[in-house]
Amino acid sequence: MKDLGDLKYFLGIEVARGRSGIFLCQWKYVLDLLTETGLLDCRPVDTPIEQNHKLAEYPDQVSTDRARYQRLVGRLIYLSHTRPDVAYAVSVVSQFMHNPSEAHMDAVVRILRYLNTAPGKGLMFSKHNHLEVSGFTDADWAGCITDQRSTSGYFTFVGGNLVTWRSKKQKVVARSSAEAEYRGMAHGVCELLWLRNLLRDLGFKPKQAMKLHCDNKAAIDISQNPVQHDRTKHVEVDRHFIKEKLDVKLIDFPFVPTEE
Known part of the structure; x- marks a missing residue:
């Protein structure tokens, strides 16, 4: 060597x-x-x-x-x-x-x-004296002209520094904008959980809930509402997955206006 x-x-x-x-x-x-x-x-x-x-x-x-x-x-x-x-x-x-x-x-x-x-x-990586894990997620509804599928995207921060990001077309057609946003949130939650496990393996376990910012109030309401209705039956697996992480306070969904 x-x-x-x-x-x-x-x-x-x-x-x-x-x-x-x-x-x-x-x-x-x-x-x-x-x-x-x-x-x-x-x-x-x-x-x-x-x-x-x-x-x-x-x-x-x-x-x-x-x-x-x-x-x-x-x-x-x-x-x-x-x-x-x-x-x-x-x-x-x-x-x-x-x-x-x-x-x-x-x-x-x-x-x-x-x-x-x-x-x-x-990319600039600076020291901000904390290791908070947070992310932002968004989606366009039926943005693809060919098959009417939506595109979801997310990016995540660790300690105030951008570490991962992704833009990907969804595998199924969403029947509403809330459903498209909700599927995007599920991808963002998976990424935050992966980062949390990685930090834990390195000896830095996050001490507070990770924040995943979303600009769709309907998607946030669905994640916090355990009652099944017409708008949630198409995303049933994602709904239970996200609700489980909310219940154990691993994650939080603060609302951020689209303009920001």
Whole structure:
């Protein structure tokens, strides 16, 4: 074995240490990607994907180079390890790997143009003198044009630092916005429980209930109401799972307004 000193670069991820904390980024990885695609001098855009986009598979779509598309999306998936701001956009374009069109390729190019605004953006880990575990969850209802499935997402904090995040299309069609939000909450609860167990194995057991913030009051009411009714029968397993964690005070659901 050989001591190489403090970690500075590993598998495309750059590590910088200072008094304020530890900073992770993939600056060189982004520049190499932009140089390879010829977009180093392109005009940047403010967002990685269009709001209310209509990306889907259409019968009359114009096909594009599938190998190139898969290679670019694969590199963007690896980049999202330190760039949570592109996680949703990358999860959308990765759904069309088997049959990409020119519109899908344009969406990938838009992500690259967005990266050109700040290629050195990354994650900052600072000391906040606590190890509280918390998270935020949200979902769009029937956001996918093709199959009307919803997309749920969450991100979690440990000690005030962002540690995990995910954006994923749900496996079943939700019949209401509350159901879509509730399924998203179930995914967030699973992630918080995993983090809690990991911290316990490391010797840092959380001393208070973990907070999972949600902007849907109906979903919060369902989680706290043990009475079954029409809005809950489609999420029966998730409802019992979440209620069990609420009863033992492992988790709490504070409401946060959508504007925040």
